[in-house]
Amino acid sequence: MKLETLKADLVERLGLEEAIKLAGKKTVPVHKHTFWYFWGGISLFSFLIQVVTGILLMVYYRPGPEAYESVRQITYQIQFGWLIRSVHNWSANFFLFSVFVHMFSVFLMKAYRRPREVGWYSGIALLLLGLTFGFSGYLLPMDELSFFATKVGMEIPNAIPIIGPPIANLLRGGLEVNEFTVQRFFALHVVILPLLYMPLLGLHLWMVQKHGNAAPPSEEAKEPSQRKTMPFFPNFVAQDLGVWLIVLNLISLLAALFPWQLGPQADPLAAAPEGIHPEWYFMSQFAMLKLIGRVIPGLAGEAAAMTLFTLGLVLWALIPVFDKDKTNTKRSRQVLYFGIFVILVLLSTTFMGFVI
Amino acid sequence: MKDEQEMVLTDPSSPSSPEDVSRRKFLQTGVFGACAVYIGAIGYPVFRYLNSPVEASQLASAVKEVTLDKANELAVGTALMFKFGTSPALLIHHADGSWVAMSAVCTHMGCTVKFDEGAKKITCACHGGVFDAATGENISGPPPRPLERYDVKVNDANVVVTKIS
Numbered sequence: 477m478k479l480e481t482l483k484a485d486l487v488e489r490l491g492l493e494e495a496i497k498l499a500g501k502k503t504v505p506v507h508k509h510t511f512w513y514f515w516g517g518i519s520l521f522s523f524l525i526q527v528v529t530g531i532l533l534m535v536y537y538r539p540g541p542e543a544y545e546s547v548r549q550i551t552y553q554i555q556f557g558w559l560i561r562s563v564h565n566w567s568a569n570f571f572l573f574s575v576f577v578h579m580f581s582v583f584l585m586k587a588y589r590r591p592r593e594v595g596w597y598s599g600i601a602l603l604l605l606g607l608t609f610g611f612s613g614y615l616l617p618m619d620e621l622s623f624f625a626t627k628v629g630m631e632i633p634n635a636i637p638i639i640g641p642p643i644a645n646l647l648r649g650g651l652e653v654n655e656f657t658v659q660r661f662f663a664l665h666v667v668i669l670p671l672l673y674m675p676l677l678g679l680h681l682w683m684v685q686k687h688g689n690a691a692p693p694s695e696e697a698k699e700p701s702q703r704k705t706m707p708f709f710p711n712f713v714a715q716d717l718g719v720w721l722i723v724l725n726l727i728s729l730l731a732a733l734f735p736w737q738l739g740p741q742a743d744p745l746a747a748a749p750e751g752i753h754p755e756w757y758f759m760s761q762f763a764m765l766k767l768i769g770r771v772i773p774g775l776a777g778e779a780a781a782m783t784l785f786t787l788g789l790v791l792w793a794l795i796p797v798f799d800k801d802k803t804n805t806k807r808s809r810q811v812l813y814f815g816i817f818v819i820l821v822l823l824s825t826t827f828m829g830f831v832i
Numbered sequence: 833m834k835d836e837q838e839m840v841l842t843d844p845s846s847p848s849s850p851e852d853v854s855r856r857k858f859l860q861t862g863v864f865g866a867c868a869v870y871i872g873a874i875g876y877p878v879f880r881y882l883n884s885p886v887e888a889s890q891l892a893s894a895v896k897e898v899t900l901d902k903a904n905e906l907a908v909g910t911a912l913m914f915k916f917g918t919s920p921a922l923l924i925h926h927a928d929g930s931w932v933a934m935s936a937v938c939t940h941m942g943c944t945v946k947f948d949e950g951a952k953k954i955t956c957a958c959h960g961g962v963f964d965a966a967t968g969e970n971i972s973g974p975p976p977r978p979l980e981r982y983d984v985k986v987n988d989a990n991v992v993v994t995k996i997s
Binding site for chain 1: 878880882883887
């Protein structure tokens with residue numbers, strides 16, 4: 477009985493009635509595409525794993541000149557350090573993968589339309605921050621691969637005319653990737669990016685609570701009486717938790733069976749190893765740079781590829797401006813074709829990146 | 833919602849029939865058990881991970897013997913600080929030619945003590961504890977116990993300090 481009083485007291489003091497009311501009223505559409513609703517939650521869960529394992533790694537990681545040595549200790553000396561590091565890496569990849577799946581399913585269900593534009597914009601910003609998390613985290617072990625990946629990656633800001641080189645130098649803390657770069661990327665990875673990410677994530681999640689899950693156009697076309705829903709709490713939450721459990725098992729299994737490797741220490745004087753390529757989530761850009769470089773050699777090709785990519789990204793982000801609501805079916809179709817084209821280009825260039 | 837279904841399936845006049853209770857209990861035990869397994873499977877590696885340096889220093893402190901090269905050349909009436917395992921220790925070459933080794937960790941609050949050559953005593957600066965430099969006995973101040981003594985063996989090229997078991 478005492479526990480009940482405590483619960484009632486807390487609800488009253490914290491003003492939880494509103495939240496409980498909202499959660500009680502909220503429903504999730506049930507149809508043949510309901511499966512895709514789980515991918516936002518999967519992204520969130522793998523992000524939470526990142527936070528926990530990231531804090532654990534910070535216990536032993538030392539940025540700066542000792543970076544490689546500290547990661548070597550984590551991987552080979554500290555009990556279960558290899559597992560924590562491996563889970564951090566695997567969940568990072570899983571995180572970005574699920575973010576992409578989530579984004580494209582939102583796109584195909586046209587869930588960016590009124591009133592959910594803010595959800596789409598904040599999602600795009602979260603994706604870009606997520607990619608920056610990946611890029612900055614990749615350098616931290618300071619092994620051969622991470623060193624060269626960062627060296628090449630920094631050529632992208634470097635290629636911007638006039639303002640590019642000073643920006644790249646500031647990010648690197650020098651003309652080359654060195655121990656100052658690791659220190660800066662570490663600050664970016666564990667302080668600046670989380671500070672930006674958390675409030676945006678809060679906004680993104682609030683938008684989902686506020687507007688609910690969007691049903692795809694095929695469902696929207698049905699009579700309201702024909703549409704099926706399930707309560708958000710407890711039904712959808714329970715299923716969500718079930719999916720999280722599967723994800724937890726999958727990541728643990730992958731992390732334990734395929735532990736993340738640590739390459740040889742970065743040597744600024746050594747030549748880049750053969751077949752060096754970025755992580756899969758940067759592969760498309762990498763392949764496009766290479767492909768366009770074949771057609772237009774030199775700096776012009778690089779500039780063309782980057783302009784194309786930036787333009788594509790801006791168009792992609794502004795989709796809700798063009799395809800506002802369900803009244804304009806012609807625009808809606810055009811956007812759909814554009815999106816399918818983007819997905820095909822991304823998939824094919826990513827695949828080509830591994831082959832060429 | 834589940835309760836409603838069960839209400840229909842079971843006799844409405846006895847909503848908590850024995851089968852109903854035992855089924856619920858079984859499910860509860862299963863869920864709690866699974867949670868416990870997960871907490872253990874995640875908690876154990878995390879604990880070992882965080883505890884790693886503790887394990888390493890416990891291993892290092894298990895040292896039974898330390899060899900101090902050239903310590904046999906220590907001048908009469910002076911002392912040498914060295915590390916026994918993970919904690920500081922004192923080697924004293926007394927004016928009468930005798931050798932003494934003991935822990936330099938004060939038995940009061942764990943400060944590191946020092947050999948006072950003039951007074952021929954061991955003193956602790958933190959709370960004013962005083963120990964006998966020959967035996968390690970606590971003479972005055974707050975220390976409750978004598979300092980831990982070690983065996984000393986002086987050789988031609990070194991001094992070997994051994995824990996008294």
